[in-house]
Structures are given as C-alpha cells and as structure tokens.
Amino acid sequence: MSETADRSGTADRSESCENRARTLDAADELAEFRELFALPEGITYLDGNSLGALPRSVPGRLQEVAAHEWGELLIRSWDESGWWTAPERIGDLIAPVVGAAPGQIVVGDSTSVNVFKALVGAVRLVSQDDDLSRDEILVDATTFPTDGYIAESAARMTGRTLRPVRPEEVRDALGPRTACVLLNHVDYRSGRLHDLPGLTAAIHDAGALAVWDLCHSAGALPVGLDEHGVDLAVGCTYKYLNGGPGSPAYLYVAARHQDRFDSPLPGWTGHANPFGMTPDFTPADGATRGRVGTPDILSMLALEASLEVWGGVAIDSVRAKSLALTDFFVECVERYVPEGRVELVTPRAHGERGSQIALRCPDAGDVMRELIKRGVIGDFRHPDVLRFGFTPLYVGFGDVERAARVLAEVL
Amino acid sequence: MSETADRSGTADRSESCENRARTLDAADELAEFRELFALPEGITYLDGNSLGALPRSVPGRLQEVAAHEWGELLIRSWDESGWWTAPERIGDLIAPVVGAAPGQIVVGDSTSVNVFKALVGAVRLVSQDDDLSRDEILVDATTFPTDGYIAESAARMTGRTLRPVRPEEVRDALGPRTACVLLNHVDYRSGRLHDLPGLTAAIHDAGALAVWDLCHSAGALPVGLDEHGVDLAVGCTYKYLNGGPGSPAYLYVAARHQDRFDSPLPGWTGHANPFGMTPDFTPADGATRGRVGTPDILSMLALEASLEVWGGVAIDSVRAKSLALTDFFVECVERYVPEGRVELVTPRAHGERGSQIALRCPDAGDVMRELIKRGVIGDFRHPDVLRFGFTPLYVGFGDVERAARVLAEVL
Numbered sequence: 001m002s003e004t005a006d007r008s009g010t011a012d013r014s015e016s017c018e019n020r021a022r023t024l025d026a027a028d029e030l031a032e033f034r035e036l037f038a039l040p041e042g043i044t045y046l047d048g049n050s051l052g053a054l055p056r057s058v059p060g061r062l063q064e065v066a067a068h069e070w071g072e073l074l075i076r077s078w079d080e081s082g083w084w085t086a087p088e089r090i091g092d093l094i095a096p097v098v099g100a101a102p103g104q105i106v107v108g109d110s111t112s113v114n115v116f117k118a119l120v121g122a123v124r125l126v127s128q129d130d131d132l133s134r135d136e137i138l139v140d141a142t143t144f145p146t147d148g149y150i151a152e153s154a155a156r157m158t159g160r161t162l163r164p165v166r167p168e169e170v171r172d173a174l175g176p177r178t179a180c181v182l183l184n185h186v187d188y189r190s191g192r193l194h195d196l197p198g199l200t201a202a203i204h205d206a207g208a209l210a211v212w213d214l215c216h217s218a219g220a221l222p223v224g225l226d227e228h229g230v231d232l233a234v235g236c237t238y239k240y241l242n243g244g245p246g247s248p249a250y251l252y253v254a255a256r257h258q259d260r261f262d263s264p265l266p267g268w269t270g271h272a273n274p275f276g277m278t279p280d281f282t283p284a285d286g287a288t289r290g291r292v293g294t295p296d297i298l299s300m301l302a303l304e305a306s307l308e309v310w311g312g313v314a315i316d317s318v319r320a321k322s323l324a325l326t327d328f329f330v331e332c333v334e335r336y337v338p339e340g341r342v343e344l345v346t347p348r349a350h351g352e353r354g355s356q357i358a359l360r361c362p363d364a365g366d367v368m369r370e371l372i373k374r375g376v377i378g379d380f381r382h383p384d385v386l387r388f389g390f391t392p393l394y395v396g397f398g399d400v401e402r403a404a405r406v407l408a409e410v411l
Numbered sequence: 412m413s414e415t416a417d418r419s420g421t422a423d424r425s426e427s428c429e430n431r432a433r434t435l436d437a438a439d440e441l442a443e444f445r446e447l448f449a450l451p452e453g454i455t456y457l458d459g460n461s462l463g464a465l466p467r468s469v470p471g472r473l474q475e476v477a478a479h480e481w482g483e484l485l486i487r488s489w490d491e492s493g494w495w496t497a498p499e500r501i502g503d504l505i506a507p508v509v510g511a512a513p514g515q516i517v518v519g520d521s522t523s524v525n526v527f528k529a530l531v532g533a534v535r536l537v538s539q540d541d542d543l544s545r546d547e548i549l550v551d552a553t554t555f556p557t558d559g560y561i562a563e564s565a566a567r568m569t570g571r572t573l574r575p576v577r578p579e580e581v582r583d584a585l586g587p588r589t590a591c592v593l594l595n596h597v598d599y600r601s602g603r604l605h606d607l608p609g610l611t612a613a614i615h616d617a618g619a620l621a622v623w624d625l626c627h628s629a630g631a632l633p634v635g636l637d638e639h640g641v642d643l644a645v646g647c648t649y650k651y652l653n654g655g656p657g658s659p660a661y662l663y664v665a666a667r668h669q670d671r672f673d674s675p676l677p678g679w680t681g682h683a684n685p686f687g688m689t690p691d692f693t694p695a696d697g698a699t700r701g702r703v704g705t706p707d708i709l710s711m712l713a714l715e716a717s718l719e720v721w722g723g724v725a726i727d728s729v730r731a732k733s734l735a736l737t738d739f740f741v742e743c744v745e746r747y748v749p750e751g752r753v754e755l756v757t758p759r760a761h762g763e764r765g766s767q768i769a770l771r772c773p774d775a776g777d778v779m780r781e782l783i784k785r786g787v788i789g790d791f792r793h794p795d796v797l798r799f800g801f802t803p804l805y806v807g808f809g810d811v812e813r814a815a816r817v818l819a820e821v822l
Binding site: 038040043045047050051053054058059062063066067070071072074075076077078083109110111112113116120129141144145146148149150152153156157158164189236238244245246247248249263264265266267268269271275276277278279281292293294295296297298299300302372377379381382 | 449451454456458461462464465469470473474477478481482483485486487488489494520521522523524527531540552555556557559560561563564567568569575600647649655656657658659660674675676677678679680682686687688689690692703704705706707708709710711713783788790792793
C-alpha cells in the first residue's frame with residue numbers, strides 16, 4: 001500500500017497468511033455463530049456492511065407469520081400474536097446492542113424518515129417554533145447523502161439553516177447558533193469511526209443536541225448511547241444487524257427527552273389512545289411517541305427473528321474480533337498486493353476504525369466486478385473506493401485471507 | 412333496523428335468505444377467485460376492510476425471496492432480482508386498479524408518511540414557501556384520525572392553517588385561501604362513499620389541489636384517478652389489496668405535477684442518480700421522486716405476489732359484486748334482526764356506499780366479541796359501531812347470510 005504503516009500489533013511476518021488464518025480461526029470465540037447464518041457455498045461475503053447475511057431462523061419464522069398468524073388468525077393477530085407491540089419489543093432487542101436501557105428505541109420506517117423525525121424533534125427540543133436564536137443545524141459534510149438531503153428538508157421546514165461541516169471541524173463550528181448536529185458514528189465510505197463520546201460532550205457544551213446515525217456501527221462495535229448521553233439516534237437494521245433487505249429502521253429518543261419530543265410525523269400509532277380515534281393528537285408516552293403508521297409486520301418480525309443471535313453475544317467480543325479481522329485483512333493485502341497498487345483509506349488506529357476496510361484504486365469499479373465474478377463480494381463506491389465489510393458473527397479469518405489473495409490476483 | 416328502507420332492488424321477500432344465498436353464489440362470476448386465498452375453515456371473514464386475507468401465492472414467494480434472493484444472491488439481488496425497481500414496478504400493478512396510467516404510483520412507507528408527502532407536496536405545488544395567500548388546508552373532519560394528525564403537522568410546517576370540515580361542507584368552505592383538500596374516498600367508520608369526481612372538480616374550480624386517501628376504496632370499487640383529474644392520492648395495500656399486515660402504502664402524483672413535485676422527505680432513493688452519492692439532492696423524474704429510503708423488500712415482494720390476483724379481474728365486476736354483497740347483507744339483517752336493535756349507518760344509495768356495512772348498536776363492543784367467538788369476524792369502532800367489510804374476491808353470499816344469522820342470534 002502507498003500509505004506507510006504503523007506495524008505495531010502485526011504478527012511475525014515470516015509466518016504465511018494461510019497459517020495465520022488457521023491459527024486465528026482456531027482461537028475464534030465467535031466461530032460457532034457462523035452456523036446461525038445461511039451463507040452460500042463458495043462465496044466470501046464481505047458486504048455485510050451493506051446487506052447482512054440471512055440468519056437461518058428467518059425463513060421458518062416468515063412462514064409461520066404468513067401462513068399461521070396472517071392466514072389463520074387474521075386480524076386477531078394484532079393482539080394475539082403481539083403484532084401491535086412489535087415496534088417497541090424489537091426496539092428493546094436492539095437496545096443492549098447499542099448501549100441503551102429499555103424503552104427508548106422504537107422500530108419502524110426507513111432511516112431517512114427517522115432522520116427527519118430526529119432532526120425536527122431535536123430542533124423543537126432546543127427551542128420553540130418561533131425562537132430562531134439557534135438557527136443552525138450542523139451536518140457531517142461527508143455523510144451518507146440521504147442524511148444531508150433529509151437534514152436540508154428538516155432545516156427548510158423549521159426555518160433553520162443547514163451547515164455542512166467536516167467531522168474534524170465540528171468543534172470549531174459549534175456555538176450559540178447551533179440547534180443540533182447530525183453525525184455518523186462510522187463513515188460509510190472510509191470506514192472511519194468518529195469520536196461519539198467526545199463530540200457529544202462538545203455539542204452539549206455548546207447547548208445543542210447530538211443526533212447520531214448508527215447505520216455503520218450498530219452491531220459491529222459498542223455504541224454506548226446512554227453512557228455517553230446521546231440525545232437522539234437513528235440506524236438501519238439490515239447491515240450488521242442482519243434484518244433483511246430494507247428492514248425497518250429505528251429511532252432512539254433518550255428517556256430524558258421523551259416527554260417533550262414533538263414528532264413531525266404524528267401518526268395514529270404514536271397516539272396515547274390510538275383506538276380512541278379522537279380528532280386531536282395526544283402523543284403516547286415513551287418510545288411509542290416515535291411511531292407513525294401501521295407497522296410493517298412481515299419485515300418487522302423477520303427482523304425480530306434475525307435479532308435472536310444477539311442473545312448470547314457480548315458486543316465487546318464482537319468489537320475485538322472486528323478489529324482482528326480488519327487488522328488481518330490489511331496485513332494480508334500488504335503481503336499480497338504490489339506496493340502502490342491500492343491506498344488504504346480506513347484509519348489504522350483502532351480508535352478510528354469501524355468494521356470495514358476501504359481501499360482506493362483508480363479502477364475500483366472494474367476490480368470489484370471481477371472480484372464478485374471470483375466469489376469475493378464486497379462493493380464499490382463511486383468513484384474509486386473498494387469497500388470490504390467484516391461482520392464478526394459470520395466472517396472468519398480464512399475468508400479474510402482468501403479475499404486478499406483473490407484481490408491480489410485480480411490486481 | 413330503525414332506518415326506514417328503500418326496498419327497490421330487494422328481491423322477493425318470500426324466498427328464504429339461505430335460498431337466495433345459494434342462487435347468488437351459483438351466479439357469482441368472481442366465485443373462482445376465492446380459491447386464490449387461504450381462508451381458515453369455519454370462519455366467516457368480514458374484516459378485509461381492515462386486514463385482507465392471505466393470498467395463497469404469498470408464502471411460497473416469501474420463501475423464495477428470503478432463502479434464495481436474500482440468502483444466496485445476497486447484495487446482488489438489488490439488481491439481479493429486481494429489488495431496486497420494486498417500488499415503481501408494484502406501483503404499476505396497483506395503477507390499473509385505481510384508474511391510473513403507469514408511471515404515477517410508487518410504493519413504500521406507511522399511509523401516514525405518504526399523507527405528509529402528498530399534503531406538503533400539494534401546498535408547494537400551489538404556491539411558493541413564502542407566498543401564504545393560500546393559507547388553508549382543508550381536511551375531512553370525520554377522517555380516519557391519522558390523516559388529520561398528519562395534516563395538522565403538514566400545516567404547521569408549511570405555515571398554513573388546518574381547517575377541518577365535514578365532507579358535505581367542503582364546497583362551501585373552498586375559496587381563494589384554499590391551498591389543498593385532503594379527503595377520504597370512503598369513510599372508514601360509516602362506509603360512506605364520497606363524490607370524488609364532483610369534489611375534485613369543485614376543488615379545482617377554487618384553484619386548489621385535491622388529495623384523496625383511497626385506503627377504504629382501492630380494490631373495492633373504481634376510483635378513476637386519471638379520469639377525474641385527481642392531483643395526488645395515497646392508500647394502504649393491506650385492506651382490499653390483501654398485501655399483508657402493515658404492507659407498504661403508495662403515493663400517486665399525477666404526471667402533470669411530477670416535474671414540480673417537491674417532497675418534504677427527499678431521501679436518497681428518490682434522487683436522480685442515487686449511487687452518485689452527491690451532496691446535493693436532484694430529484695428523479697416521474698413517480699420515483701416520491702421514494703424516500705431503502706425499500707422494505709420482504710413486505711414489498713409479498714405485496715407484489717398478492718397483487719397477482721388482479722391480473723384477471725375487472726374492477727367493474729368487483730364493484731357489482733360488492734354492491735350485491737352489501738345489499739344482501741342489509742336484506743338479511745332486516746329479515747333476521749329484530750326491528751330497532753341496530754341502526755344502519757352506511758348509506759343505502761349505491762352511489763354513496765363503499766364495500767362495508769356499518770351498524771350502530773349501543774353494546775357494539777360486546778356484540779363483536781361474541782360474534783368473533785362464534786366465527787364471524789368483523790370489527791368494532793368506538794363507541795358503538797359494528798363494521799362488516801365485504802371483499803368481493805373471497806366473500807360469498809353464503810358468508811353474508813351466515814354473518815347476519817349469527818348476528819341475530821347474538822343480539
């Protein structure tokens with residue numbers, strides 16, 4: 001690679017990567033979790049940071065929901081099968097994975113819709129509609145684009161101004177005009193992990209609220225929402241949480257803000273008495289206030305089944321394996337790939353790395369197409385980035401070695 | 412019933428309801444469609460206006476999507492399995508059912524979220540953000556509550572005033588201050604069908620835009636969105652369209668408005684070049700502009716499978732059977748139920764009736780619980796309404812007779 005490396009922590013360079021992979025796999029405490037996933041033969045799947053693999057429990061559960069709960073119990077399943085309370089129940093399954101006490105996360109809608117709820121909600125928590133003294137919303141200028149697009153709409157509709165700033169510029173940009181800040185815990189392109197505790201504290205020092213997007217961190221590393229005093233957060237469930245393509249997203253509203261959380265999408269299922277069918281909206285208590293329309297049950301219960309794997313997992317073990325996998329991938333790439341052919345985009349420092357490795361190379365689009373043909377699935381981000389995601393629950397060190405070896409062959 | 416009836420169209424009263432049901436079932440052109448649905452033995456299901464029954468094609472399709480498209484093809488399915496284009500493709504399956512040419516309907520999100528898009532979009536089509544001369548949004552005061560709650564938010568966030576009016580007062584309330592009007596095609600409680608062509612024309616005469624909620628009409632009767640010049644419309648897919656519990660809703664934006672439709676939820680999948688990942692939002696052409704986040708594939712493809720039944724169905728036949736079913740239910744109730752015990756809430760005139768019959772009785776909650784115990788499933792709406800929905804594709808006249816008979820026994 002063209003970036004000079006800090007070699008500390010890298011193993012004895014005389015041992016082959018194949019041998020190292022065998023040793024690491026043999027010592028892998030999470031190895032048994034791979035059996036919980038249905039991974040196709042002959043494929044090395046390193047795109048779980050985009051779409052997580054299928055947990056084996058899901059197809060059977062989907063059958064039960066469709067054939068029995070929908071087909072036979074019909075409308076009665078809203079009560080008898082627990083459909084109505086699924087958004088909060090599944091939120092409480094996600095809560096320990098992101099360091100939240102129960103009752104603060106509700107599942108439903110897409111990440112984009114939840115970004116809208118969270119940002120408008122944050123602006124309204126900070127000041128009244130007619131008090132525009134805090135007139136700026138800061139957003140990560142390098143964000144996954146939808147967050148920026150939705151933030152622009154939230155700013156427009158609350159009479160605020162959107163100010164894009166690079167994460168390293170956030171501290172200097174904060175001030176008495178800041179209403180709230182929307183940041184990504186891990187950058188979707190580079191895999192850089194941002195300083196959630198430090199930035200949240202700085203935002204609070206400025207009297208503003210912190211809204212975090214956890215799409216690329218939840219399920220891959222500890223988040224600590226409660227511990228670090230995050231105000232609001234959103235995330236998808238189809239990456240490291242393996243909920244399925246486009247599975248419902250979630251919204252976290254810290255307990256201390258729930259009473260005053262004022263959603264811009266006050267749908268009937270977020271009402272204190274939804275079946276009262278009253279003309280005035282009275283928001284429900286707790287996380288339920290973040291609900292909007294009728295929950296999307298098939299996708300939601302598939303997600304619930306997919307979250308079963310987390311019952312026996314400590315997120316710290318996941319993080320340790322994630323760092324070992326990404327360290328090892330960098331090591332194998334450095335051994336196999338000719339110097340200068342790719343550039344490491346992801347930071348080497350553990351404290352700045354999520355669970356993916358991004359490599360820049362000028363012909364990245366063609367390279368990724370060829371990799372996929374050879375059974376190594378990562379993805380390509382315009383214009384020149386190869387992304388490889390490492391989901392600790394089902395990726396092994398042998399996968400890592402193979403991916404680096406095939407990459408070198410292609411290059 | 413306590414309401415005096417117009418008996419025209421009612422059959423020879425000397426013939427028993429059982430015999431009439433047999434004759435009507437024998438002549439039913441849509442009878443064969445019942446086989447396309449998995450209905451449980453011993454149940455008379457008259458709640459398809461709340462949750463449609465399970466089409467037999469759905470469980471197998473869900474298995475294929477989960478096990479093969481997600482489990483084996485993984486991320487590649489976004490292209491190879493047509494996941495990415497599902498929202499527009501499924502929109503085009505719904506289009507003929509509601510009288511829309513292709514390219515104007517996109518599937519996704521909940522009805523509530525689509526009401527927000529449609530109303531804010533309508534306000535912005537009528538006038539610029541800073542032109543408040545059309546400062547009123549009219550909403551049906553008897554609407555399903557979520558429409559009113561979301562309309563209130565749309566008004567607040569666009570600087571307009573929400574004015575609830577009863578449907579019969581809409582014409583008088585229209586004027587130069589009206590920006591747009593949100594109406595239900597069929598009232599969820601009474602089953603009353605509103606005059607979509609006439610009201611749309613009156614709204615246009617006032618220079619305003621018409622937004623229709625089709626939740627309780629789509630799939631039960633002709634809507635004629637294009638023919639009657641409707642501007643925007645929304646609807647759910649889990650009632651007469653049988654898409655499954657909480658299945659994705661849809662948004663219709665008439666072709667003539669698409670170029671200027673300015674969504675308050677400009678998510679990345681509604682971008683002209685979503686994978687360009689550019690910081691500025693450039694809206695896509697056509698119905699795609701109404702998309703927000705990543706489409707919820709499991710629910711969406713279950714919906715697509717459920718819509719297969721519509722390939723061989725003319726909506727006029729559905730409407731004819733719907734009216735025959737509801738006429739016959741009223742007739743049987745009048746024969747079986749003691750005079751004065753229930754009151755017919757739904758209009759008798761065909762032109763004012765959807766596909767449900769609502770009966771008022773003081774102990775409706777207890778009555779419905781007992782009906783369900785005896786295998787007749789309708790539902791209860793606070794405080795005193797029994798609702799019975801008639802889905803022409805799977806409800807027969809024998810079901811209708813049985814429901815009325817069991818209702819009389821309970822009463």
